[in-house]
Amino acid sequence: MLTKRQLKLLGLLKQEPSFQTAAHLAAKLGISERTVYTEMKALQNSGFNIIRKRGVGIAVDQKDGNERPAEDENQGLQRRVAVMIRLIFKDQTVTFNALSEEYFVSKTSIKQDFKFIEKTLSKGNDFHLLSDHKGTRAVWKNPEEKLNVLLNFNQLLIEHSQSLSQSQLEDDIDILLSCYPKDAVKVCENILYSYIKENINTISEVYVQSFLSVLIALVYQLLQGDHLSVKEGLLNRKMHAFYIDSAVKILHKASVRLDFVYTNGDIEYLSYMLLNYRFEPIPAAYVDDGLVERLIEEVSQALTIDFSADQHLLEQLKMHIPAMLQRLRSHTFVKNPFTEQIKLEYSVVFNILWLVMTDFSDELGVDINEDEIAFLTIYFQLAIEKAGISRKILVICPTGLVTSELLINRIKNALPSLDTLEVASVAEAAELNLHQYDFVLTTVKLKQQTDNSFYVSPFISNSELISLFSEEKKQNKILSKSPEVLEHYILPHLVFTDKQYASKKDVILSVGKHLEEKQLVTGDFKFDVLKREELGGTDLPLGVAVPHGKPIHVLKTFVALIKNCKKYKWNTYYVDTVFMIGIAQKDLKEARAIIAGIYQIINDEARLKTLRQEKDVKEVLKIVYGKD
Numbered sequence: 001m002l003t004k005r006q007l008k009l010l011g012l013l014k015q016e017p018s019f020q021t022a023a024h025l026a027a028k029l030g031i032s033e034r035t036v037y038t039e040m041k042a043l044q045n046s047g048f049n050i051i052r053k054r055g056v057g058i059a060v061d062q063k064d065g066n067e068r069p070a071e072d073e074n075q076g077l078q079r080r081v082a083v084m085i086r087l088i089f090k091d092q093t094v095t096f097n098a099l100s101e102e103y104f105v106s107k108t109s110i111k112q113d114f115k116f117i118e119k120t121l122s123k124g125n126d127f128h129l130l131s132d133h134k135g136t137r138a139v140w141k142n143p144e145e146k147l148n149v150l151l152n153f154n155q156l157l158i159e160h161s162q163s164l165s166q167s168q169l170e171d172d173i174d175i176l177l178s179c180y181p182k183d184a185v186k187v188c189e190n191i192l193y194s195y196i197k198e199n200i201n202t203i204s205e206v207y208v209q210s211f212l213s214v215l216i217a218l219v220y221q222l223l224q225g226d227h228l229s230v231k232e233g234l235l236n237r238k239m240h241a242f243y244i245d246s247a248v249k250i251l252h253k254a255s256v257r258l259d260f261v262y263t264n265g266d267i268e269y270l271s272y273m274l275l276n277y278r279f280e281p282i283p284a285a286y287v288d289d290g291l292v293e294r295l296i297e298e299v300s301q302a303l304t305i306d307f308s309a310d311q312h313l314l315e316q317l318k319m320h321i322p323a324m325l326q327r328l329r330s331h332t333f334v335k336n337p338f339t340e341q342i343k344l345e346y347s348v349v350f351n352i353l354w355l356v357m358t359d360f361s362d363e364l365g366v367d368i369n370e371d372e373i374a375f376l377t378i379y380f381q382l383a384i385e386k387a388g389i390s391r392k393i394l395v396i397c398p399t400g401l402v403t404s405e406l407l408i409n410r411i412k413n414a415l416p417s418l419d420t421l422e423v424a425s426v427a428e429a430a431e432l433n434l435h436q437y438d439f440v441l442t443t444v445k446l447k448q449q450t451d452n453s454f455y456v457s458p459f460i461s462n463s464e465l466i467s468l469f470s471e472e473k474k475q476n477k478i479l480s481k482s483p484e485v486l487e488h489y490i491l492p493h494l495v496f497t498d499k500q501y502a503s504k505k506d507v508i509l510s511v512g513k514h515l516e517e518k519q520l521v522t523g524d525f526k527f528d529v530l531k532r533e534e535l536g537g538t539d540l541p542l543g544v545a546v547p548h549g550k551p552i553h554v555l556k557t558f559v560a561l562i563k564n565c566k567k568y569k570w571n572t573y574y575v576d577t578v579f580m581i582g583i584a585q586k587d588l589k590e591a592r593a594i595i596a597g598i599y600q601i602i603n604d605e606a607r608l609k610t611l612r613q614e615k616d617v618k619e620v621l622k623i624v625y626g627k628d
Helices: 004-015 022-029 033-045 073-088 096-103 107-121 143-159 172-178 182-198 205-223 241-258 264-276 289-303 311-329 339-345 347-364 370-386 405-414 462-469 482-489 504-517 525-535 585-602 605-613 617-624
Strands: 050-053 057-060 128-132 135-139 392-397 420-425 439-442 453-455 495-499 558-569 574-582
Touching (some): 073 143, 107 143, 172 182, 172 205, 182 241, 289 311, 289 347, 339 370, 347 370
Antiparallel strands (some): 558 574
């Protein structure tokens, strides 16, 4: 694929039938003569017949039958998306000549682009492009049709997100940040995430990403002042009261944070979409009660929390798990747009579910990926909150986006994983009962001051947050015995310092072989860990990875600590510190304390920094055991 500069150079060569000097071309392009020759060589390698004559200059053979190689498919799609953004979001009128010159393609190519754009955006509506003496522009009849156009555009971007993005995306939905206002996208993500946590069975897992796309498009349209009309008979107000109430709550939160108004027509539309995307339970005949009950029993053992009496959790999982297995067996992979957030906020529950579900995956003959584990995590986290085991923390900032993302990330890192975090704007907080929370952290002065509220800087340090959350009267007992537990499992021969590994595969195979020699794992352990990484990376933004394998391959529970000299790419992030975990089936009851203890180290900024710098094994162990 030619770069933009190479295309410009080619265009300059084609404009002049005679030879041009390298100095002239360099001046036109704003580059050095040496770079001109480099780019010229690239054009030759791409199939163009570039002619050079000493003392005369450079030219392209216009008669060459291979004058222009076939356009890269991705390059064409990027151009079409760029034109769509001009037509839809910038309301521009474009012309064949201007686009042809800008992208160095023929007018025929631009004509094909317009056909593609019209076909893509007109699905389910009467959208069309209108061309006259002024140029070509987008035309839609009403706000309903424009919203449908936006949804078609979103679908195109999400389907081709990785090829359209200049960098790797954590989630496909993030591609929408390239055209929608960042604040609008982040507010929609935050509000829907909170809604899903509270109403896990409302929207089917299959449709979470689709509904988020709908919400972003609708909110964007409302920010433009475009409202939808009411359609009689679309909803039954009595029968569909829950969906209408949910739509009102979602739009109210968004309007408070982004400052827009909404109408009954907008509420009705969002209610209808919630109804369309609702969870449809699998018939009872497909539900294996024994499987669900065994899952609850094993998670109870691993978390040392008894869920056996939670009938609501049992019924929820009876609906969710059969649908999940049906998806996995048919290789229908559902993207959970909140997986990374769930992994960060509920790290202990998430990792324990990974451990437990790996045994079930063999029995059921399916590979359970991280997106499905993230959905299961929400069910168990809700059960923990209902049991009163976790603490509730509210963060208040001017817009509800948090004054800076730095603060929200610091808070998430400092929280023990069973605790829950909510975010609210100042206006939203005025409508809440602040006494229902264990902590209220605010970056602005509140009129309604309570004993549990704390005014903090957006730049508060991790150590200050940890100190705040560790007050004895409010302390979560989850971490109380974690440090002493680690003393039993992170032993001197399992600490590897100053290593020179270049990849996660090197680490897993090398350390796995050592563990096998020490008779801590079976020969299949290292291969199982590699397979687990394919289903979802265990790396964290802090430069740490926490890989683990199935309990069935662990002969004796252990934690290996591997410190590398340099960072290397794990999955999404670059890491230099690895905690490799192996928990035997008989020790599942210790899983919560082990995982929580590891995350306690990871989330302590100063402690992790000291750990990275220390090379002596004895000193490393003191830091790990909390005796430094």
